[in-house]
Amino acid sequence: MKNSKKMSLDGLMKIFIYVALVTLAVSIIVPVAWVFLASIKQNKEFYGSPWSLPEGVHLANFVEAFQEAQMGEYLLNSVLVTAMALLILLLVALPASYVLSRFEFRGNGFINSIVKAGLFINVSYIAVPIFLMLLDWDTGLKTMLGNDLLLNNRFMLALIYASTALPFTIYLLSSYFKTLPSDFEEAASIDGAGYYRTMFSVMFPMAAPSIVIVILFNFLLFWNEYILALTLMPASNQTLPVGLLNLMAAERSAVNYGPMYAGMVIVMLPTLILYIMVQKRLTQGMTVGGVKG
Amino acid sequence: MSKYDGAHFNRFVLERGGKMSKSKSRKIFIGVCMMPALILLFVFMFMPTFEVFRMSLYSWGGFSNTQQFVGFDNFKLLWNDMTFIRSFQNSIFLIVVVAMVTFTFAVFFAAILTKEKVKGGNFFRIIFYIPNILSIVVIAGIFSAVYDPSGGLLNSILDMFNLENLQQMWLGDQKIVIYSLAAALVWQAIGYYMVMYMSSMAAIPPSFYEAASLEGASKMKQFTSITLPLVWNNIRTTLTFFIISTINLSFLLVKAMTGGGPDGSTEVFLSYMYAQAYGNSTFGYGMAIGVIVFLFSFLLAAIVSRITKRDVLEY
Numbered sequence: 119m120k121n122s123k124k125m126s127l128d129g130l131m132k133i134f135i136y137v138a139l140v141t142l143a144v145s146i147i148v149p150v151a152w153v154f155l156a157s158i159k160q161n162k163e164f165y166g167s168p169w170s171l172p173e174g175v176h177l178a179n180f181v182e183a184f185q186e187a188q189m190g191e192y193l194l195n196s197v198l199v200t201a202m203a204l205l206i207l208l209l210v211a212l213p214a215s216y217v218l219s220r221f222e223f224r225g226n227g228f229i230n231s232i233v234k235a236g237l238f239i240n241v242s243y244i245a246v247p248i249f250l251m252l253l254d255w256d257t258g259l260k261t262m263l264g265n266d267l268l269l270n271n272r273f274m275l276a277l278i279y280a281s282t283a284l285p286f287t288i289y290l291l292s293s294y295f296k297t298l299p300s301d302f303e304e305a306a307s308i309d310g311a312g313y314y315r316t317m318f319s320v321m322f323p324m325a326a327p328s329i330v331i332v333i334l335f336n337f338l339l340f341w342n343e344y345i346l347a348l349t350l351m352p353a354s355n356q357t358l359p360v361g362l363l364n365l366m367a368a369e370r371s372a373v374n375y376g377p378m379y380a381g382m383v384i385v386m387l388p389t390l391i392l393y394i395m396v397q398k399r400l401t402q403g404m405t406v407g408g409v410k411g
Numbered sequence: 412m413s414k415y416d417g418a419h420f421n422r423f424v425l426e427r428g429g430k431m432s433k434s435k436s437r438k439i440f441i442g443v444c445m446m447p448a449l450i451l452l453f454v455f456m457f458m459p460t461f462e463v464f465r466m467s468l469y470s471w472g473g474f475s476n477t478q479q480f481v482g483f484d485n486f487k488l489l490w491n492d493m494t495f496i497r498s499f500q501n502s503i504f505l506i507v508v509v510a511m512v513t514f515t516f517a518v519f520f521a522a523i524l525t526k527e528k529v530k531g532g533n534f535f536r537i538i539f540y541i542p543n544i545l546s547i548v549v550i551a552g553i554f555s556a557v558y559d560p561s562g563g564l565l566n567s568i569l570d571m572f573n574l575e576n577l578q579q580m581w582l583g584d585q586k587i588v589i590y591s592l593a594a595a596l597v598w599q600a601i602g603y604y605m606v607m608y609m610s611s612m613a614a615i616p617p618s619f620y621e622a623a624s625l626e627g628a629s630k631m632k633q634f635t636s637i638t639l640p641l642v643w644n645n646i647r648t649t650l651t652f653f654i655i656s657t658i659n660l661s662f663l664l665v666k667a668m669t670g671g672g673p674d675g676s677t678e679v680f681l682s683y684m685y686a687q688a689y690g691n692s693t694f695g696y697g698m699a700i701g702v703i704v705f706l707f708s709f710l711l712a713a714i715v716s717r718i719t720k721r722d723v724l725e726y
Contacts, residue, residue, distance in 0.1 A: 131630075135523055142520065143538045145598065149553045150541065152564065156556070168562050210451060213444035223441050229449070236456050242659050242681050243701050244459035246688040247466070251459065281455035284448055313440040342546035345663060349689060359548040363667060366552055382552045386545055393544045397537050400544075 150386075157379040164375045179376035180384075183365065187377055189384055192361030195272060199347075199357055200340045202276035204333060207283050211332070212325070214284075215291035216317055220303070236285030245349045248278060252350065270354045275347060279340050287332050294328040295321070334400055338389055358385050467699040472692065485699035495700065498678040501589060502704075505661050505679065506711075508593045510653035513600045514646075520601070521608035522634060526620070536609070539602035547599075547660065551667035554595045558582045582669060585676040592669070592677055596660060604649055611645040612638060640724050647719050651712045658708055680704040 152168070157179055159172045184190040218229060252268040259267050268274050302324065306316040322329075344359035351360065362381045369378035393400065470481045489495050520539065524532050542550065557564045558581035566578045581591045615638065623633045639646075662681035665671055671678040671686065678686075681704060688697025 135527060135529065139520070139523065139529065139535050142516075142601070143535055146538055146541055146602075149557055149564065150545075152556065153549075153553060164562060168556075168564055168567050210447045214448035217441050217444040221437075221441055223438075229445065232449075232452065232457075236452055238655075239456050239460050240655065240659055242662055242685075243463055243705060244456070246685065246694065246697065247459035247462040248455060249689070250694065251462070277451070278455050281451040284452055285456070288448065313437065317444075338544055342544075342548075344546065344548050345666070345685075359546050362546075362548050362552070366548075366555070366667075370555075378552070379556075382549050386549045389544045389546075390541070393541070394537075397540070400540075 153379050153382050153386075156375065157383045159376060159379075161374055161376050176376065179380035183377040183380040183384065187361070187365045187368070187381065189358070189361055189365070189381055192356055192358045193384065195355050196341060196358040199272050199276045199279065200337060202273060203279035203283075203340045204336060206277060206280035207287060207336060208329065208332070210280065211284055211287040211291060212322060212329070213317065215288045216295055216321055218288065219292035219295040220300075220321075233285050233288050237289065239282075239285070241282050241343075242345055245345050248346070249349045266353075270351050272355050275350055275355075275357075278346060278350070279343065282346075283336050283339060287336065290332060291325065291328055294325055298324055331399065334392070334396060337392065341389060342385075463698045463701045463705070466695050467702045469695045471695040478695075481695070485696050486703070488696065489699060489703065494675050494678055495683060497675055498680055498683040501676075501678060502658060502661065502680040504589060505593055505596065506654055506657045509596045509600065509657050509661075510650065512593070512597050513604055513653070514649075516597070516601045517604035518608055518639075518646075521605045521612055522638060524605070525609050525612040526638070536606070539605055541602065542599045543603045545599075547663040548667050550595060550599055551664055554591070554598075555582070555668060558591055583673060585673055588669065588673065588677050592661065592664060595664060595668075596657065599660065599664075600656070604652075607649060608642060608645065611642045615641050640721075643719075643721055644723055647716060650715050650719060654708055654712050654715065658704065680707075 155172055156164075158175045158177065159179075160174075160176045163170065163173060217223075218226065218233070249269070252274065256266050256268050298321070302320050303316055306320045311320070342359060344357070344363065347357045347360045348363070351357070356364070362385050365378055365381045369375060466478075467485055468480060468482060469478045470484065471478045520535075523529060524536055529535070545553075560566060560578075560580045560583060563581070565581060569575065569577050579587050582588050619637050619641075620633055623637060628636070658680055661679045662685065665677050665679050665682045666685065669677045671682050680700070684697050684700040684704065686697075687693050687700060691697070
């Protein structure tokens with residue numbers, strides 16, 4: 119008697135657990151899938167029930183987004199900025215993390231605390247000061263060169279993206295370098311390899327797993343970022359999220375929804391594909407830089 | 412794990428080469444590796460942060476380029492600025508509500524997915540993390556579609572279940588819009604914190620639970636006396652994350668979704684700062700808001716961390 123009561127309580131618990139899991143999963147899948155379906159709907163379909171399936175595959179939304187809303191150009195800008203920022207970040211952060219974690223020198227502790235302090239600086243606070251700084255430098259340069267050089271500049275945006283990602287990346291990479299045994303450096307040294315060769319051909323390849331995680335995280339960060347891009351690119355060379363913001367504002371007032379949802383698909387599809395491919399690494403990697411409980 | 416002794420390697424190298432030149436080349440190597448990072452950090456992180464504090468003491472009305480030192484005048488003005496007071500209230504409301512709700516859901520789902528033998532647990536984990544990889548602009552777009560008063564997903568679901576009286580202008584009603592924002596922020600955050608808690612819960616040895624269940628402890632009892640105390644340190648850290656990231660994400664979402672409207676009812680800390688500094692070009696005043704927010708978030712994080720301090724349990 120007692121046993122069967124316990125059984126049914128366990129059964130109820132099981133049902134409750136599955137209901138909760140499915141509810142949250144549905145609340146995530148449905149809106150995201152809905153955007154995908156909406157991106158291939160014709161404009162008149164938006165006046166009916168939002169739950170109706172698309173009547174056909176209306177790819178004209180994407181054509182319109184690419185041609186009239188310049189999403190193609192924004193896409194190119196985003197690809198360029200993200201790629202450059204990742205490259206700069208790795209070139210700068212890898213040597214710094216290596217030296218910081220495996221060499222003792224004067225100022226090491228101080229630099230470590232600088233990097234940790236950097237973790238607390240939020241991009242949202244400093245977007246406007248960075249804008250003013252670039253504006254200031256531009257006014258100086260303008261007398262020499264005659265046009266804006268630093269604002270609306272994709273390379274500058276990439277450089278600033280990389281800079282803002284440095285604290286977290288150095289923190290993550292140097293905590294990984296610390297765990298490597300010193301035998302490899304000694305062996306490389308016996309073989310006559312100098313500091314640079316040891317670093318590039320022995321230590322960096324060993325850090326590959328961490329480097330992959332760094333690339334994944336920062337790709338998502340750079341690709342999705344919009345407040346710096348919005349602030350520092352007021353006139354041209356906008357990136358995808360900023361382009362999407364413009365598109366959302368324009369399409370809503372013109373009541374032309376299709377291209378807006380097409381734009382959303384263009385922004386999120388690369389991140390979704392990447393995520394599905396590497397989701398295990400990403401959710402595991404999160405704990406590498408995080409705290410151990 | 413072997414602790415690498417940097418000095419050992421360096422001594423080792425030193426002995427092999429000419430002493431002077433090796434030590435010099437070592438210094439150059441360190442410099443070459445550190446300098447780019449230090450320069451970038453200084454120019455694009457620390458200088459702008461310093462500027463936030465410096466500019467808050469100046470009256471600077473936009474592109475006129477005349478900065479006038481006014482001391483704490485900007486801060487005095489803030490206390491009479493009703494929009495600022497409102498953004499303060501909204502931010503605190505969002506921090507508290509989003510942290511509490513997200514925390515509850517994240518711990519609940521993390522406990523289920525690590526401790527219960529759930530079919531398709533991996534699938535759920537993958538799905539729950541998806542909102543975290545979406546751009547906040549996309550999330551703003553998704554929730555604009557969900558909250559749309561006429562053709563929106565939420566109102567049409569209520570319609571389906573004949574609950575028309577619950578239908579709302581989710582983003583148009585000044586009393587409701589802040590809850591709509593909170594819901595979007597929670598939706599966005601659950602997966603991230605869940606994965607964090609999962610990793611620390613998975614590290615708890617299963618033998619603890621076996622022993623407890625032999626003693627007849629219920630699932631709930633096991634959760635409160637084993638799981639929670641052992642992941643407490645992780646939870647404390649995430650409380651700080653909640654404060655910092657809610658301040659930041661609420662700004663990014665508000666900027667993309669409501670623009671602070673209707674009529675300032677969703678204005679939050681940083682959205683008002685951005686509106687003043689970038690939109691209105693009153694840089695000094697905007698930066699004063701930034702300073703207040705910065706200090707407030709630090710203070711709040713310190714207080715929270717202080718009152719949640721427990722002895723760390725080793726296992």
